Amino acid sequence: MNFDLTDLSLFINIAESSNLTQGARKTFMSAAAASTRIKTLEAQLNCTLLYRNRKGVELTESGQLLLQHARLVNRQVAHLKNAFAEFGSDTAGHIRIFANTTAVTEFLPEVLAGFLAQRPGVTIDLQERLTRDIIRGVLEGSTDMGIVAGPVASKELQVLHFSTDRLVLVVPANHPLTHNKTIKLRDTLSFPHIGQHEGSTLQAFVREQAEKLDITLSWRIQLSSFEAICRMVEAGVGIGVIPESAAVRHSKTMRLAILQLDEPWAVRERSILVRDLEALPGCVRPLIALLRGK
Numbered sequence: 001m002n003f004d005l006t007d008l009s010l011f012i013n014i015a016e017s018s019n020l021t022q023g024a025r026k027t028f029m030s031a032a033a034a035s036t037r038i039k040t041l042e043a044q045l046n047c048t049l050l051y052r053n054r055k056g057v058e059l060t061e062s063g064q065l066l067l068q069h070a071r072l073v074n075r076q077v078a079h080l081k082n083a084f085a086e087f088g089s090d091t092a093g094h095i096r097i098f099a100n101t102t103a104v105t106e107f108l109p110e111v112l113a114g115f116l117a118q119r120p121g122v123t124i125d126l127q128e129r130l131t132r133d134i135i136r137g138v139l140e141g142s143t144d145m146g147i148v149a150g151p152v153a154s155k156e157l158q159v160l161h162f163s164t165d166r167l168v169l170v171v172p173a174n175h176p177l178t179h180n181k182t183i184k185l186r187d188t189l190s191f192p193h194i195g196q197h198e199g200s201t202l203q204a205f206v207r208e209q210a211e212k213l214d215i216t217l218s219w220r221i222q223l224s225s226f227e228a229i230c231r232m233v234e235a236g237v238g239i240g241v242i243p244e245s246a247a248v249r250h251s252k253t254m255r256l257a258i259l260q261l262d263e264p265w266a267v268r269e270r271s272i273l274v275r276d277l278e279a280l281p282g283c284v285r286p287l288i289a290l291l292r293g294k
Helices: 005-017 020-026 031-045 061-085 101-118 131-140 201-212 226-234 244-251 284-291
Strands: 050-053 056-059 092-099 121-128 145-149 158-172 193-196 219-223 240-243 256-261 267-274
Touching: 005 020, 005 031, 005 056, 005 061, 020 031, 056 061, 061 131, 092 101, 092 131, 092 284, 101 121, 101 145, 101 201, 101 244, 101 284, 131 145, 131 201, 131 267, 145 201, 145 284, 158 226, 158 244, 193 201, 193 226, 193 240, 201 240, 219 226, 226 240, 226 244, 226 256, 240 244, 244 256, 267 284
Parallel strands: 092 121, 092 145, 193 219
Antiparallel strands: 050 056, 145 267, 158 240, 158 256, 158 267
16 A cells, blocks of 8 residues: 555545545645545555545545544654654643533633643643543544543543542522432422533433433523523523532522432543553643643
8 A cells, every 4th residue: 555644634634524625625635636546545445435426425434444544643643743843842732632511611621721821832622522422532543632421431541530520400599309408310300401502411411311210301491501500590490410510619609509419320430531641742641640630
């Protein structure tokens, strides 16, 4: 096989755009040149990588496999460039992080603010993703690290525990459920719920737990932040399941009651996911150490 990094970058751009012309434009080449390169790549690999149609392109099974390996190669090349740019210094480089909702909205902004203030040469791409996408991203090399809550079943990843995440139920201060010290999710069925927006990891997690209990929660409104959820709860619109840290913070300025959820899944271990800690760029390891308190 005789293809170069440009071929791999082109293929990634086409795959992510689902369009050959747009992928070519992102790689700074003409559509005709891109088409020729892809055909040559398919000939060398002896397989079809793309299905072409009027709307664009769709990856074949072989294309999906190449995309996974191409992303890994590109990430390793980026790591190599970063490592030699500052000779392994932790003061410069780029970090991509896939994280769950709680991490993105609750504690990462404060942690990253201090980290970036001390390292002007570091840039960070923080993306909120579902747990399954975080795991896949770390495995495929499309992110340097992932942050999740709950168990992770993958022998190919290093799972670094760093804190505990507890989910609680927030209700208005005078709500009937406040007579209970603890409560089960099933006990909340007769009350409307306020949740996070579709696509958030917490919303997906709560829905999953309800499905496992064979119950259906009534969602009255879904919002993008824990503060907005708490304001709706305070106004009597409904009740919500949110992280305890957010509930405690907002209860200081709002009339809320916090109830402990008597569910085994309410307490979740937070973990950092990486493929190989020692192989990460110099700027990533200090961030992981900071999160782990080391």
